[in-house]
Amino acid sequence: MFKKTSWKPNDSESKHLPIYRHKTKLVQAVEDSTFLLVTGETGSGKTTQLPQYLHEAGFCKNGKVGITQPRRVAAITVAQRVAQEMKCTLGREVGYQVRFDDCTSQDTAVKYMTDGCLLREVLADPALSQYSVVILDEVHERSLNTDILLGLLKNIFSNPSKATRGRAFPLKVVVMSATMETDKLSAFLSSCPVFAIPGRVFPVTCTFGSAVGPKDAESTFYVKEVVKVALDVHTGEKAGDILVFLTGQSEIERACDLMFEKAECIDYRYDVRDRTVEGLLILPLYGSMPTDQQRQIFQPPPPGIRKCVVATNIAATSLTINGIKYIVDSGFVKQLSHNSRVGMDVLEVVPISKSEAQQRAGRAGRTSAGKCFRIYTEEFWEKCMPEYTVPEIQRTSLTAVVLTLKCLSVHDVIRFPYLDRPEERFILEALKQLYQFDAIDRRGGVTKLGELMVEFPLHPGLTRALLRAASLGCQDLLLPVAAMLSVENIFIRPGHPDKQKEADKKHRALAAKTGGMNDFATLLSVFQLCKSSDRPSAWCKDNWIHWRALKSAFSVETQLREILVRLQQRKDFPVETFVGNKSELLRRCLCTGYFTNVARRSVGKVFCTMDGHGSMVHIHPASSLFDQEADLNWIVFHDVLVTSRVYVRTVCPIRYEWVKDLLPKLHEVDVYELSSVAREEVTDEEVTKWETREAAKRQQEVSAEDVR
Ligand code: CDP
Ligand code: MG
Numbered sequence: 032m033f034k035k036t037s038w039k040p041n042d043s044e045s046k047h048l049p050i051y052r053h054k055t056k057l058v059q060a061v062e063d064s065t066f067l068l069v070t071g072e073t074g075s076g077k078t079t080q081l082p083q084y085l086h087e088a089g090f091c092k093n094g095k096v097g098i099t100q101p102r103r104v105a106a107i108t109v110a111q112r113v114a115q116e117m118k119c120t121l122g123r124e125v126g127y128q129v130r131f132d133d134c135t136s137q138d139t140a141v142k143y144m145t146d147g148c149l150l151r152e153v154l155a156d157p158a159l160s161q162y163s164v165v166i167l168d169e170v171h172e173r174s175l176n177t178d179i180l181l182g183l184l185k186n187i188f189s190n191p192s193k194a195t196r197g198r199a200f201p202l203k204v205v206v207m208s209a210t211m212e213t214d215k216l217s218a219f220l221s222s223c224p225v226f227a228i229p230g231r232v233f234p235v236t237c238t239f240g241s242a243v244g245p246k247d248a249e250s251t252f253y254v255k256e257v258v259k260v261a262l263d264v265h266t267g268e269k270a271g272d273i274l275v276f277l278t279g280q281s282e283i284e285r286a287c288d289l290m291f292e293k294a295e296c297i298d299y300r301y302d303v304r305d306r307t308v309e310g311l312l313i314l315p316l317y318g319s320m321p322t323d324q325q326r327q328i329f330q331p332p333p334p335g336i337r338k339c340v341v342a343t344n345i346a347a348t349s350l351t352i353n354g355i356k357y358i359v360d361s362g363f364v365k366q367l368s369h370n371s372r373v374g375m376d377v378l379e380v381v382p383i384s385k386s387e388a389q390q391r392a393g394r395a396g397r398t399s400a401g402k403c404f405r406i407y408t409e410e411f412w413e414k415c416m417p418e419y420t421v422p423e424i425q426r427t428s429l430t431a432v433v434l435t436l437k438c439l440s441v442h443d444v445i446r447f448p449y450l451d452r453p454e455e456r457f458i459l460e461a462l463k464q465l466y467q468f469d470a471i472d473r474r475g476g477v478t479k480l481g482e483l484m485v486e487f488p489l490h491p492g493l494t495r496a497l498l499r500a501a502s503l504g505c506q507d508l509l510l511p512v513a514a515m516l517s518v519e520n521i522f523i524r525p526g527h528p529d530k531q532k533e534a535d536k537k538h539r540a541l542a543a544k545t546g547g548m549n550d551f552a553t554l555l556s557v558f559q560l561c562k563s564s565d566r567p568s569a570w571c572k573d574n575w576i577h578w579r580a581l582k583s584a585f586s587v588e589t590q591l592r593e594i595l596v597r598l599q600q601r602k603d604f605p606v607e608t609f610v611g612n613k614s615e616l617l618r619r620c621l622c623t624g625y626f627t628n629v630a631r632r633s634v635g636k637v638f639c640t641m642d643g644h645g646s647m648v649h650i651h652p653a654s655s656l657f658d659q660e661a662d663l664n665w666i667v668f669h670d671v672l673v674t675s676r677v678y679v680r681t682v683c684p685i686r687y688e689w690v691k692d693l694l695p696k697l698h699e700v701d702v703y704e705l706s707s708v709a710r711e712e713v714t715d716e717e718v719t720k721w722e723t724r725e726a727a728k729r730q731q732e733v734s735a736e737d738v739r
Contacts, residue, residue: 045116048076049230057081057226058088061164061203065188066220069207071228073390074351074397077207078109078168082141083117085164086124091140093200094163099146101174103129104318105349108325110134110143117141130488131517131587146176147488153183154438154485158198169349170208170216173422173451179432181206182448183439185220209348211386219450233396235358235403243362243407245414253361254282256406258289261339261359264404266297269305271356271401272338274346276391278365278380280317280519283341287315290339309335316342316350319519321579328352344383347390351397358395358403360388362411368426369457370673376428377671384420385412424453429461430491434470437477438485467627467696468495480605483598487591489513496624500616501595502605508617510595511558512551514588516669516681521557521584522653523575534575541574542655549683550654551621551669558584618667619689625667626693630679632664638679641690642697651678665690 045051049071060067071077082096090096100106110127117125126135127143135142146167152159159165165184170177184204208216210227217225242256254277261275277283294311297303312332316325331354332338340352344364363380364387370377383391388405395401405412433444441447445458465471468491470481477485480498487494493513500509515521522538525531541560545552557574561581564570571578598604609616622629630638630648636658640646650657651672662684669681 045076045080048074048080050076050080050228053226053228054080054084057228058084060224060226061085061090061205062088064224065201065204066184066223067203067205068213068217068220068223068225069205069228070210070213070225072230072232072397073209073348073393075228075230077228078105079113079116081205081207082143082166083113086117086141090163090203092163094161095140095142096164096166097142097144097149097159097162098166098168099144099149099177099180100349101146101169101172101177102318102345102349103132103145104320104325104345105169106143106145107132107134107322108329108350111322111326112329113141113143131583131590146174146180150176150180150435151488153180154435157187157439159202160198162202163200164203164205166205166207168207170206171211172348173420173424175423175427175429175432178422178424178450179436181219181450183441185448186441189221209390216450219448232393233398233400235392235396235401237392237403237405239409239412240404240406241408244411245408247407247411253277253363253406254286255289257341257359257361258286258293260404260406261290261341262293262297264357264359264402265294265308265311265337265339266303268357268402270308270337272332272340272352272354273357273359274352274355274394275339275341275359275361276346277341277343277361278363279343279378280319281524283315283317283343286341287313290341307335308337310337312336312338314338314340316340316346318343318345344387346394347387351394353398355394355397356399356401358392358401360391360403360405360407362388362405362407362416366426367423369428370671377673379673382411382415382417384417386419388412388416422451424449425451425457428464429453429457430464433458433461434465434477434481434485434491437465437471437475438482442475464491464627468492468624470495479603483601483604486594486598489517489591492624492627494624496620496622497591497595498605499607499623500620501599502607503609503616503620505609505616505620506592506595508555509620510588510591511555511584512617513591514584515554515558517587518580518583519577521554521577521580523577525575537574539655547655548659549618550656550681551683552617553655554681555617557581558588615689618683618685621667621683622685622689622693625669626690627697628668628679629685629690629694630666630668638666641694646677648677648679650682651680654680654682656682656684 050057057069069077069081078098082098085096100109106127106129110125111121114121114125119125122134122136123138125141126139128135128148129145130147149165167177167180170181206216206220213225217223240260243253257275257277261273264273275286277286290313294313299309314328316328328340329352338354340346346352362382364383365378365380367376367378370379392403395403436444436447445455462471462475465481468484469478470484470491472478483498484491484494487497493516497506497509497513500506523534525534541557542553545556557576561567561570561576562585567581568578571581627642629641631641633639633647636649638648640648648671656663656666665685665687666682667685668679672678672680
């Protein structure tokens with residue numbers, strides 16, 4: 032797939048980057064060592080330039096130069112930029128691959144990709160034989176997949192015979208990072224050489240605000256406050272662009288609307304201190320934004336216009352925007368963390384760490400002195416902000432990663448070389464879940480089902496449901512649902528209250544088409560209705576549905592179907608027959624994957640989860656089951672949102688009989704036993720002993736459940 036690019040960058044631009052002076056030495060350093068750590072301030076040119084230098088020096092003759100990024104937007108925009116600099120069509124010599132979007136071809140020599148994509152490639156080809164150089168970029172971000180790749184590559188190279196097996200020439204590994212944790216990284220990679228690119232940073236003056244104090248750690252009014260501060264900067268400070276750090280798409284859209292409204296009222300003859308400033312250009316920047324809009328971010332604003340970019344954390348290190356002189360820092364970030372209150376991963380808005388705040392401030396000092404306006408108090412900084420951000424591996428579910436490791440024959444997932452070891456209970460939790468999904472057996476070995484599951488870039492529960500559907504021959508019910516759950520929210524929520532009512536009405540009507548009692552079925556129905564419509568984009572507009580999101584869902588569905596068709600050709604693909612009501616089929620398949628997310632009505636509108644945590648949850652107001660009283664005793668849900676309450680979203684009612692046999696699985700495994708299995712091979716005798724004991728325990732649990 033090729034994508035046309037129009038704008039041509041100025042050739043000499045890249046020669047002014049700090050990395051340029053070190054070109055020859057840097058290429059030599061890659062040549063000379065197996066592992067190389069390259070560090071330098073963000074914006075020094077590591078991501079965009081080094082791959083080009085290696086290409087120029089002939090490294091691509093033996094294979095591709097692959098560069099990983101933790102964020103998909105970074106992979107895409109950087110590839111675009113490099114394609115422009117190399118004057119080629121994106122997808123030819125320079126391409127990118129992110130989950131569900133492959134823009135590469137046979138000619139691709141420089142490939143940007145997400146770390147998740149490279150991890151999948153390692154599964155298919157552990158020697159990475161297509162590559163001459165692999166660059167792990169943004170390692171300081173400490174994303175889960177990058178951390179795992181680091182461990183895997185370290186593993187390979189600690190064993191020279193492994194490192195050359197299946198390869199015609201040795202692989203070079205470059206690890207790139209901002210200037211944090213350099214010593215620790217080098218030590219981890221067997222004291223590999225470090226190439227530090229000296230960069231110049233200008234001073235940034237930081238001021239604290241008075242709006243967000245220690246008591247506001249959960250408040251949402253920071254959106255209004257950042258808008259106010261950004262506009263104060265616009266009217267009160269000298270020319271120079273503004274970068275605002277916010278939390279996520281909806282907050283950013285809200286802030287941009289609000290800022291736009293207020294900026295309309297500025298009278299540039301009187302209100303603005305710097306008379307050369309004649310207007311404000313407001314640009315949002317978040318992960319799921321359309322790519323043409325993303326490109327605008329990097330272009331200089333027209334003369335007299337001040338640019339204000341309102342971004343997620345993506346602008347902290349992954350992307351560098353030139354011309355930024357002022358930072359407005361909300362002090363918060365949206366982050367996926369394991370929430371022990373509900374026992375699963377949830378997206379939460381949390382205070383950033385002090386080191387993150389410093390990184391954000393630093394973005395104002397790239398080309399001249401800058402200013403950073405923090406909307407929070409100094410007390411908030413002292414009391415609410417941790418020193419460092421906890422790496423993702425220590426705060427999220429490891430289920431998918433542990434399965435990947437096991438499929439790569441890393442049997443002992445506890446003693447794997449982690450840069451920062453996750454708590455053992457997280458590893459045990461992952462093993463337990465995999466066992467519950469039948470992806471591993473009691474010896475911790477990957478099952479046939481596990482081998483199939485690892486092929487899907489989806490949450491293991493969703494994959495399990497999809498595979499169950501496929502074994503029953505009803506994949507057409509589950510593929511669209513899986514696709515719809517893999518793209519951004521498809522329902523438009525307009526800001527204006529009247530429009531909001533109109534959208535709600537349309538959405539309710541769509542839910543009613545399937546009986547109004549199953550959010551998964553609504554997703555399926557929206558997918559099918561739109562697909563069969565003559566004018567799908569008009570249909571979406573009419574029904575307040577994001578056409579862009581649906582278009583990606585169509586493409587994701589096709590890709591998932593391709594994976595499934597490939598797997599179904601295997602002789603051992605499971606086949607089952609189903610006796611019973613056809614209309615139950617979708618919900619029963621969902622139960623197979625989501626039995627870990629079952630809840631039972633407790634009192635009134637409160638449900639209680641059945642996974643041993645017994646969390647009290649509410650149905651989210653956006654669900655078609657919200658406020659439904661009748662006949663709703665058991666439900667399964669897709670995910671959880673924690674605000675002042677714990678909400679479950681995308682819900683459907685089920686019958687107890689469907690999960691009766693599955694629920695005991697939630698309690699049957701003794702995680703410590705699984706861990707000893709993970710650590711060493713156990714004898715058959717031990718396993719039998721253990722199984723007998725477990726079976727007895729299970730019998731007890733089931734009878735206890737019956738009584739309830
Ligand atoms: O990786 P590192 O942070 O060291 O720097 P980089 O991402 O290679 O950025 C080098 C320069 O390219 C910066 O001045 C960016 O503003 C610019 N750039 C751009 O204009 N458009 C992009 N899509 C990416 C980078
Ligand atoms: Mg970079």
